[in-house]
Amino acid sequence: MYNFNYKKPSSISEAKSIFSSCDDASYIAGGMTLIPTLKQRLAMPSDLIDLSSISELKSIKVEEECITVGAMCSHKQISESDKIRTALPALSNLASMIGDPQVRNRGTIGGSVANSDPSADYPAALLSLNAKIYTSERTIDVEDFFIGLFETALNEGEIVTKISFPICEKASYKKFPNPASGYAVVGAFLSMKNDIIRVAITGAGPKVFRIKQMEEKLSKSFSTDSIKDIVVSHDDLNSDLHASSEYRSHLINVMVNRAVLELT
Amino acid sequence: MQISLVVNNKLESVDVEPRTLLVDLLREKLGLTGTHVGCDTSQCGACTVHLNSEAIKSCTILAAQAADQKITTIEGVANQDGSLHPIQESFRNNHGLQCGFCTPGMIMTSLKIIEKYKEKKVNEEIIRHELEGNFCRCTGYQSIVDSISDYLENSSEKL
Structure with a gap:
């Protein structure tokens, strides 16, 4: 690890002002991705700004229409929150399948979302549920948030503060995890609200995406039969040592089918 | 600093x-x-x-x-007088270690497992899910899982 300065502000405004006074600062949330990245010397921030003492980033609020989760909530808090489990069990299940217990104790939803790893789990929930991302500057619709591989709409110095998920009638998240890391080789989040189905896929492409063809078919007839002929072309899918793009294309159908069967 | x-x-x-x-x-x-x-x-x-x-x-x-x-x-983890914590005893009794390299981490994770599940029903699948963050290259895990389930089933010791 290259050396850096370490700062621990207690408010968002303090964090932002430290950021703007530094040469090349980086925020750190749980550090489950950033610390390994620093160890490999793939990043060389002049300063690390630790967001863990900012209490306003840690609340979970469940209202009639939506769940709002603070950016610094850990995967463990999200998976074990009784209020979330009652309102949106698919989100609790998703959080309980991330990494391993030690990682879930430290990793945060805000860190995961800001990192935009193509194999992260949360992006599928955000896109399927049509979430909103609140930042220190503005509110961003999920459709505008994920730009590409490790790339989001966040500007320099902008901090994700909370994420709100509209509550739906039914939802399911199914993933094919990498057996070592737990990352999604392919993950499918399917949600249903007022007869509108949204299918979001993570892990398969450079960023999370919807399959509108499947959504239309499932909205008309909610069965695995209605989507059996839909194939997502492997041309734009990821191919790496974990899985070829052809295999990922195949897994998309398998994971969506499992989600459909769970909700049938 | x-x-x-x-x-x-x-x-x-x-x-x-x-x-x-x-x-x-x-x-x-x-x-x-x-x-x-x-x-x-x-x-x-x-x-x-x-x-x-x-x-x-x-x-x-x-x-x-x-x-x-x-x-x-x-x-x-061990008691003040040097005697082992009951979960450590359970690892010893169930042959929950071989080379011992992973054991400190296994014990620290096991302590959280027995705390989380002490009044709940637990099965092997749950224990294995909770152990996902700890690797052992010797035991094949079975004896580690046994150590934890033996403690949960039989220990009257309260944490």
Whole structure:
């Protein structure tokens, strides 16, 4: 690890002002991705700004229409929150399948979302549920948030503060995890609200995406039969040592089918 | 930078670089070499310690991030008189270790498992899910799972 300065502000405004006074600062949330990245010397921030003492980033609020989760909530808090489990069990299940217990104790939803790893789990929930991302500057619709591989709409110095998920009638998240890391080789989040189905896929492409063809078919007839002929072309899918793009294309159908069967 | 933290109920004040990892502080500055470094990439769990009573991998947290907080390492688990904690006894009775390298991390994770499930029904699948962050290259895990389920089924000791 290259050396850096370490700062621990207690408010968002303090964090932002430290950021703007530094040469090349980086925020750190749980550090489950950033610390390994620093160890490999793939990043060389002049300063690390630790967001863990900012209490306003840690609340979970469940209202009639939506769940709002603070950016610094850990995967463990999200998976074990009784209020979330009652309102949106698919989100609790998703959080309980991330990494391993030690990682879930430290990793945060805000860190995961800001990192935009193509194999992260949360992006599928955000896109399927049509979430909103609140930042220190503005509110961003999920459709505008994920730009590409490790790339989001966040500007320099902008901090994700909370994420709100509209509550739906039914939802399911199914993933094919990498057996070592737990990352999604392919993950499918399917949600249903007022007869509108949204299918979001993570892990398969450079960023999370919807399959509108499947959504239309499932909205008309909610069965695995209605989507059996839909194939997502492997041309734009990821191919790496974990899985070829052809295999990922195949897994998309398998994971969506499992989600459909769970909700049938 | 100067930081203070409570390690195994003892207040420590140490000078660290901002980039010092918690595991390196524990092992090299405080001499607590029971916490092991297996992979140094947050996969194997040999470096598991408790931070404010949650199991974490001490190779993937800066010492500075743990400042002013409470750490428990394997050295803080046995009783004052040196006798083993009942979960350690259970590992011994069930042959839950062979080479022993992963054992400190396994014990630290097991302590959280038995705390979480002490009044709940638990099966092998749950124990294996909870152990996903700890690797063992000797035992094939069965004897580790047995050590934990034996404790949960038979121990009358309360934590």
